Every structure is written in C-alpha cells, then in structure tokens.
Amino acid sequence: MKIGFIGLGIMGRPMAGHLVKAGHEVTGYDLNPVEFGGALAGGVAEAVRGADVVITMLPADPQVEAVFPDISANARPDALYIDFSTITPQTSQKVAQQWKRSLDAPVSGGEKGAVDAVLSIMVGGSADDFEAARPVFEAVGKTYKLVGGPGAGQYVKAANQLVVGGTFALVAEAIVLMEAAGVDATAGLDVLAGGLAGSRILELKRASMLARDFRPGFRIDLHHKDMGIILDAARGAEVAIPMGALTAQLIAAARAQGHGGLDHSALLKVVEGLSR
Structure with missing residues (x-):
C-alpha cells in the first residue's frame, strides 16, 4: 500500500x-x-x-x-x-x-x-x-x-498506562525495601520475576532500575500526560481509581523534580526520596 x-x-x-x-x-x-x-x-x-x-x-x-x-x-x-x-x-x-x-x-x-x-x-x-x-x-x-x-482503543490504552504506572511504582517500592533491608535486590527481583509477581516490567526493566539507568524508552513527561487522560476517563465513566490517583501524583512529583525527560522507571527516584 x-x-x-x-x-x-x-x-x-x-x-x-x-x-x-x-x-x-x-x-x-x-x-x-x-x-x-x-x-x-x-x-x-x-x-x-x-x-x-x-x-x-x-x-x-x-x-x-x-x-x-x-x-x-x-x-x-x-x-x-x-x-x-x-x-x-x-x-x-x-x-x-x-x-x-x-x-x-x-x-x-x-x-x-x-x-x-x-x-x-x-x-x-x-x-x-x-x-x-x-x-x-x-x-x-x-x-x-x-x-x-471510535475512542475504545484510547480507553484500553488508558487502562494499560494505569497498570504500567502502578506496576513501576510498586517495583520501585520493592527495590527500596530490599536494598534498605540489606538483602540482594538483584536476586530478589529475579525470584519475583519468576513467580506470581512476574510482569513484563520486571522482565525488561529490573536490571536497568537496579543500575539507576533511566535512559528514556518512554518519558515521564508522556506518562504524566497519559495519567491526565486516565483521570479524565475515570471521571467521565464515574468510577473511582484511588491507586491510579496516587500513581498520577507520584508521576507528577517526578516531573516536578525535573525528571520529565527520563524513562518512566525513574519513579524509583521519587520513591527513594520518600524514605530519605
């Protein structure tokens, strides 16, 4: 064609x-x-x-x-x-x-x-x-x-970004918890990736997150934009998404802290900052 x-x-x-x-x-x-x-x-x-x-x-x-x-x-x-x-x-x-x-x-x-x-x-x-x-x-x-x-694809993409953002936030918390406790976070994430907690994010991003390598594959700025779409879609559908709202705030914090050009796995930087 x-x-x-x-x-x-x-x-x-x-x-x-x-x-x-x-x-x-x-x-x-x-x-x-x-x-x-x-x-x-x-x-x-x-x-x-x-x-x-x-x-x-x-x-x-x-x-x-x-x-x-x-x-x-x-x-x-x-x-x-x-x-x-x-x-x-x-x-x-x-x-x-x-x-x-x-x-x-x-x-x-x-x-x-x-x-x-x-x-x-x-x-x-x-x-x-x-x-x-x-x-x-x-x-x-x-x-x-x-x-x-028409528009249905965008609603499903909003749901996708909701899950991706929330998963990044939870993986970041898991890394901070394991490292603060003095355990081998690399081995720990390997175990998580092979169990029920496994995900494409753990599969593709755990090594780069542990290395604090946040070169952009998908930027915080764009995920921030997507979270606005998600919250607006939820409001229009008259449903509550409390975890989504919290994830949106964490992504907004990353952007406000100057990390907008980094990969969305840079949520780890925000989560680390909460425990310092």
Whole structure:
C-alpha cells in the first residue's frame, strides 16, 4: 500500500521502517527529519497526498489536532486514517466524526516493542476498517485487537498506562525495601520475576532500575500526560481509581523534580526520596 506516515520520533521511526521492509511505499514527515528507509516529505500535505493509508504517531492531542486539517484537506477521501498516538478518547471520537474511515490504535511496548515490531495495539473503529488495516498492524505489532467503536482503543490504552504506572511504582517500592533491608535486590527481583509477581516490567526493566539507568524508552513527561487522560476517563465513566490517583501524583512529583525527560522507571527516584 501507499502510506503517508506523520511522526518519526522514538516510536514512529522504527514503525515506519518496518512498513517499508514489509513492502509498502512509505512517505514520512516529521518536524525533525530522520532517515527511516522510505521517502521524506517536506510537509504533511506532501506526505499524505495520494496515500491509501494515512498514519499519525504523535505525542499528544494538540499535535494530532494540528495536523488533521492538512490531512483532511489533502488526503484522498477514501483513505484509511490510523492514529497510533495516545490521546483522549474524545479527540479520537471527534476525528471519527470528521473522517469516515478512521481507527484509533494506540500502542503499548515502548521503544523496544517498536524496534522489535512486537507492539500491542488496541483498536477502536469499524470491523471493516480494522480488517483493511491488518497488513499495517502485522508489520509493526504482535498483538492487535478491535476493542470497540471510535475512542475504545484510547480507553484500553488508558487502562494499560494505569497498570504500567502502578506496576513501576510498586517495583520501585520493592527495590527500596530490599536494598534498605540489606538483602540482594538483584536476586530478589529475579525470584519475583519468576513467580506470581512476574510482569513484563520486571522482565525488561529490573536490571536497568537496579543500575539507576533511566535512559528514556518512554518519558515521564508522556506518562504524566497519559495519567491526565486516565483521570479524565475515570471521571467521565464515574468510577473511582484511588491507586491510579496516587500513581498520577507520584508521576507528577517526578516531573516536578525535573525528571520529565527520563524513562518512566525513574519513579524509583521519587520513591527513594520518600524514605530519605
């Protein structure tokens, strides 16, 4: 397929590259141009003109809202629009009202998942458009599910970020507890990872957290944005998420302390500070 891909950042660049490797004709655009294996456009209009599929992978609602007018003015009216960004369900629903073939398809897996093409993709939209998008999902992800109508993908992504943030906070507390007690935290986390407490976070992040290596795969700043989406979604659904609210405060504290550019595993720095 001919694909216009907007947003070639930490996640978008490897995703676009996988689409090229899968045989698609990809034209990409980013404010900071980077090589990804396909053609580079000088703007949004050039990237999407004549495309069968238009893709955005952008940081937040304002960026999606900023590029959508250029997409709607220049893309073919029958083009399929896939938004991999993590934004509010309301923005995804508004886009769906303005573009007849659109899918909200936020992803989970971080930079490593994008590089390895094993992302988990939660999709909102119609069954027909989901099937049409399957070749795209197959190229960039391992798990992809249609979870409901427009905006549904964003609600599931909110739930994902809720669990991820809370798990990071608890792993951080476990590390602080074990180290303060003088036990071998490395061996301790190895045991935890092999039992009921095991998780992808323990699998992928325990070594870097113990080493205090917080090079960003997914930044605190972005998780802070996501926690705002989560709290707003809970308010709209009229449900209480007390653990989510506490996690949001810990992530806000990390950002306020100047750690916004670090990986979200840097919640460990906040938890350590509480016991000093």
